[in-house]
Amino acid sequence: MPRAAAIAAGLVVLALIIGIGFFSSSQHLLTLVIQTMLLAALASSWNILGGFAGQISLGHAAFFGSGALVTRELWLNGMPLPLAVLAAVAATTVAAAVVGVPMLRFREIYFAIGTLALGVAVFITAGNLWPGISSMSAEALRNYDFTGPYFVTLGVLVATVAISLWLKHSKVGLGMMAVRDDEEAAAATGVNAFAHKMTAFVLSSALAALAGAAFAYFSVSYFPNFAFSVIWTFEAILVVFIGGVGTIVGPLVGSVFFIIGRDSLPAEVNEFQVVLFGLLFMLVVLLMPGGLTEAGQRLFARISSRQPPDANTAKATKGKELV
Amino acid sequence: MTQLILQSVVSGLLVGGMYGLVALGLALAFGVLKVLNVAHGELLMLGGYASFFAFTFWGIDPFLSMPVVFIAMFAFGAILYLTLFRYVTRTEIHTRIKNSLLISFGLVLVLQSMAVRFFTADERTISTAYSSDAFTIGLVRVPVVRLAGLAVAVIAALFLEWLLSSTRFGRALRATSEDWTRAALTGVDVKRVYLVAFAISAALAAVAGSLISIGYSVSPNIGLGWTLKALIVVVLAGLGSMRGIIVAGLFLGLMESLAAVWLGGQYREVAALVLFLVVLSFRPQGFFGRAHA
Numbered sequence: 001m002p003r004a005a006a007i008a009a010g011l012v013v014l015a016l017i018i019g020i021g022f023f024s025s026s027q028h029l030l031t032l033v034i035q036t037m038l039l040a041a042l043a044s045s046w047n048i049l050g051g052f053a054g055q056i057s058l059g060h061a062a063f064f065g066s067g068a069l070v071t072r073e074l075w076l077n078g079m080p081l082p083l084a085v086l087a088a089v090a091a092t093t094v095a096a097a098v099v100g101v102p103m104l105r106f107r108e109i110y111f112a113i114g115t116l117a118l119g120v121a122v123f124i125t126a127g128n129l130w131p132g133i134s135s136m137s138a139e140a141l142r143n144y145d146f147t148g149p150y151f152v153t154l155g156v157l158v159a160t161v162a163i164s165l166w167l168k169h170s171k172v173g174l175g176m177m178a179v180r181d182d183e184e185a186a187a188a189t190g191v192n193a194f195a196h197k198m199t200a201f202v203l204s205s206a207l208a209a210l211a212g213a214a215f216a217y218f219s220v221s222y223f224p225n226f227a228f229s230v231i232w233t234f235e236a237i238l239v240v241f242i243g244g245v246g247t248i249v250g251p252l253v254g255s256v257f258f259i260i261g262r263d264s265l266p267a268e269v270n271e272f273q274v275v276l277f278g279l280l281f282m283l284v285v286l287l288m289p290g291g292l293t294e295a296g297q298r299l300f301a302r303i304s305s306r307q308p309p310d311a312n313t314a315k316a317t318k319g320k321e322l323v
Numbered sequence: 324m325t326q327l328i329l330q331s332v333v334s335g336l337l338v339g340g341m342y343g344l345v346a347l348g349l350a351l352a353f354g355v356l357k358v359l360n361v362a363h364g365e366l367l368m369l370g371g372y373a374s375f376f377a378f379t380f381w382g383i384d385p386f387l388s389m390p391v392v393f394i395a396m397f398a399f400g401a402i403l404y405l406t407l408f409r410y411v412t413r414t415e416i417h418t419r420i421k422n423s424l425l426i427s428f429g430l431v432l433v434l435q436s437m438a439v440r441f442f443t444a445d446e447r448t449i450s451t452a453y454s455s456d457a458f459t460i461g462l463v464r465v466p467v468v469r470l471a472g473l474a475v476a477v478i479a480a481l482f483l484e485w486l487l488s489s490t491r492f493g494r495a496l497r498a499t500s501e502d503w504t505r506a507a508l509t510g511v512d513v514k515r516v517y518l519v520a521f522a523i524s525a526a527l528a529a530v531a532g533s534l535i536s537i538g539y540s541v542s543p544n545i546g547l548g549w550t551l552k553a554l555i556v557v558v559l560a561g562l563g564s565m566r567g568i569i570v571a572g573l574f575l576g577l578m579e580s581l582a583a584v585w586l587g588g589q590y591r592e593v594a595a596l597v598l599f600l601v602v603l604s605f606r607p608q609g610f611f612g613r614a615h616a
Contacts, residue, residue, distance in 0.1 A: 056424060102604045109359055109420050113554050114603060120551060121596040128589045230547065234432065241425065271440050278432035283424045286410050 010182050014158070021150045027122035030146040034153050036259040038214055041157040043251035044298075045165050045207035046236040051246035053200035054180025056112045057235055059119030060208055065126060066092045066230030067209025072134055072216035072224070081152075085213040088121060089206050095204030104197045107183075119230060127225035149218035156214045160207050164248055169205070176200050177246075219287075225296055245292030253292050326462040331580040333412070333463050340473030341538075343569035345549050346556035347479055348527035353521040354562040355500045357416050358408055358423035362430035363528050363553055364546030369434065370396055371541035372442055378449045378464060378495020385449050386471070389533045393526045400525025403430070404518050412517055431546060438543035443539075449556060450542040467509060476572070480565040514577040516532025555599045 020033055036151035046060050070088035099118060106114045119178050136144070167173040177198045178193055187193045212227055235258070236251075242256025262273050269276075349363045360366075369439045372390050377388040407430070456467040487493040496507035499516045507513045531549075535541060552575065560571035574596060582594030 011537060030447075056421065102600065109424065110558070112424060113558060114600060115595045117555065117599055118549060121593045121600075124589070124593050128593075217458065234428070238432070246325075272437035273435070275433050275440075278429045278436070281432070282407065282429035283427050285422055285429065286407075319610065 021147065021154065027146060030150055032148055032216060032259060032263055034146070036255050037153045037157045038211060038218070039259060040255035041153070041160045041211040041214065042175040042208060042232060043239045043243070043255055044160045044248075045204050045211060046233070046238050047202045047245065047247075047251045048164060048167065048176075049204035050237070050252070051240060052180065053165065053176040054198050055197060055200065056108075056200075056237075057115040058112050058230075058237075059115030059117075059122070060204070060236060061228050061230055061232040062119045062122040063092050063096060063208040064212040064215070064232050065122065065225070066095060067212025068216040068227035069130070069212075069224055070209075071213040074135070075217065076134070077111065081217060083245060085210070085217075088216075089209045090215050092100065092209035092212075093202055093206045095270035097200045100198050100201040100205075102126045103188060104194060104201060116230075119228070119233060123177045123225055123228040123230065126228045127223075130224040132223075132226050133221055133287075141220065144220065149214070152217055153214040156210050161248065161252070163203070163207065168248060172196065172199060180246075218296065225305075238277055241281055241284055241290055242277070244291030245289070247291075247293050250291055253296075257292065328581075328584060329463050330462075332577060333465060334469075334574050335577040335580025337466070337469040337473050337576070338580070339573035340469075340476040340569070341534065342552045342575050343572025344472070344476035344479055344534070345528065346568050346572055347476075347483060347552040347565060348524035348531075349553040350557045350560070350562055350565075350568055351483070351527070352521055352524040354558065355496055356412055356423075356517050357442060358427075358429045359420055359520075360430075360521075360524070361424060361550050361554075361598045362407075362434060362546070363436070363524070364424065364548065364550035365431055365434040365438075366396060366400070366528035366533065367532040367549050368543065368546045369399070370532025371536035371545075372438070372447070372532075374533035374536045374541050375447050375449055375541055378451070378562055381415050381451045382429030384451060385533050385565065389530055391531050392529050397522045397526040400522035401518055401523065404521040405433060408521060409514075409517070435543050435546060442543060444543040445545055446540045447536065449537045452539065454537065466538070468534075468538045475530065475534060476569055479530065481568045483565045492516075492519070519574050521527040537602070548609075555595070558603060559599070566616050590613050 017033060017037075020029065042064060045298070046057065049055050049057050049060075065066050067088045070091050071081075071084045074084035074087055079087075085238060103111065103114050103118065112222075114195075135141075167176075175186070175191045176199070178189070178191050179193045179196050186196075215227060239258045240251050241256030242257060243252065244250025258277065261277065265273055288295055290297075343393075345363070345367060348366075349360065352360050352363075372464060373392045374385040374388050377383040377391070378385055385531055391545055407426055408423065411419055414422060453467060457464050458467065459465070472610060485493075487497055495506065495511045496519075498509070498511055499513050499520075503513050504514075511602050532541065535545075535549075556571045556575055559575065560567040578598055579591045579595045583591035586594055
């Protein structure tokens with residue numbers, strides 16, 4: 001898609017989301033959009049580390065959870081929301097920078113196993129330290145309004161997408177992709193592989209914390225360790241790959257597809273929702289590594305040129321710039 | 324206090340035997356096919372349910388149904404290889420590991436939610452007449468069923484070692500695991516080796532599942548926990564020897580158990596995970612493993 005068209009499409013979608021936020025009174029629709037935006041933000045944050053820098057993290061929920069936990073604790077104890085969010089993101093950034101050093105010494109599969117171990121350890125510890133349910137006060141509950149969480153989540157999503165966009169076209173982002181495609185070759189051409197992976201790790205974690213903050217602000221009551229649950233990591237990975245890994249729109253498309261799919265499946269098939277998405281995920285990995293984004297682009301190319309796209313160009317664009 | 328520590332040591336070693344057994348299959352698939360099957364724990368879960376239902380519906384003793392479960396899951400493993408992992412093994416080693424991780428992650432979601440749908444989320448345990456039997460040595464109580472689990476783990480490891488070292492197929496398997504292109508050039512049917520190795524891996528997971536359904540419990544979401552233990556064991560042991568894997572399993576079980584004594588039961592897993600991360604930082608090739616197994 002040409003650049004101008006992409007920007008126009010993005011603005012239309014943004015206007016639509018803002019319009020829904022202002023004018024819709026359907027709680028169902030508002031909740032659905034909030035859930036989609038939250039997942040899209042989390043998935044986009046995973047995509048920076050997993051898609052741009054090529055490091056498959058299975059412990060992403062640790063940072064989502066820490067963002068949620070710090071925000072929630074400070075905010076429910078009277079701190080203004082923006083300050084609480086700031087503190088949560090700052091704390092998570094520091095934590096990520098500290099754990100990132102040993103984690104990123106692990107390469108490839110060891111990184112996946114290491115982050116999984118970290119995620120599970122943090123999940124259990126959070127459950128041990130904060131066993132009680134965290135609920136909003138009765139007064140806050142009475143005045144609960146979807147508008148606040150809706151626009152906060154939108155803000156989080158816009159910030160995450162904007163940073164991803166900037167990163168993708170920046171020198172740092174190019175370095176990350178070079179490390180992803182061939183770490184030795186990148187290092188040989190003077191790219192500091194560790195520094196780039198570290199930047200991706202910290203940035204990705206900080207944005208996950210931001211998404212976690214939105215979750216903490218939006219949720220009425222939950223067990224604090226739920227935000228650390230491996231489910232968050234899994235859903236993020238699922239939608240990133242279904243949408244298109246390493247692209248900007250991939251995580252967004254994947255999230256819309258995932259949440260709408262979950263909502264609109266008839267009741268008798270609903271139980272099989274995860275099964276269906278799991279199968280779809282496997283199909284994408286095996287047959288179409290570019291995900292729905294690539295499928296859409298091929299379709300678009302086919303319609304606009306009225307002939308099948310050249311096999312060589314299709315191969316050349318795979319895993320590279322798709323937006 | 325001595326009694327508590329001794330008892331913890333014994334319980335830890337017994338659980339550790341299971342960790343080792345679960346890790347055997349994972350190591351086999353990783354060593355030979357170079358695929359990481361994170362759905363290994365889900366295969367274990369299926370094996371556990373198979374034994375559970377065989378016992379509940381037909382009253383078949385889990386130790387008797389174990390061979391049948393082994394064969395059934397061998398077949399299921401073969402199907403999984405033919406439908407999924409076969410395509411992963413066509414790519415070069417680098418993408419192979421990454422793609423197998425993703426594919427098996429999808430499999431985790433599918434198998435887990437199918438299990439919730441068909442078997443319900445309830446925790447299941449087989450209670451046989453001998454389930455709670457135990458004998459006492461000095462101050463320490465040894466549950467019979469768990470001891471049997473450790474015995475099966477050791478037997479499985481010795482059987483695999485024999486298979487690898489003394490049979491024609493074992494030689495083909497080792498050759499494939501070292502360098503599949505050269506193995507293929509010398510006439511090894513690499514695809515067949517892959518198929519059988521993956522099927523054995525799945526079958527071993529299922530046997531572990533059968534044992535877990537007696538000595539421990541089975542529910543749809545136990546998979547990830549066991550997979551993580553197995554991953555830790557494989558990383559600690561490296562891919563050098565099957566015996567090394569059992570030893571690493573025992574070590575992990577022991578460490579968890581002692582951590583529970585000192586830090587409280589709710590931190591037993593956390594302590595083991597942190598220990599694992601520390602070991603991994605200092606010895607990325609594992610305790611027993613060579614750098615390139």
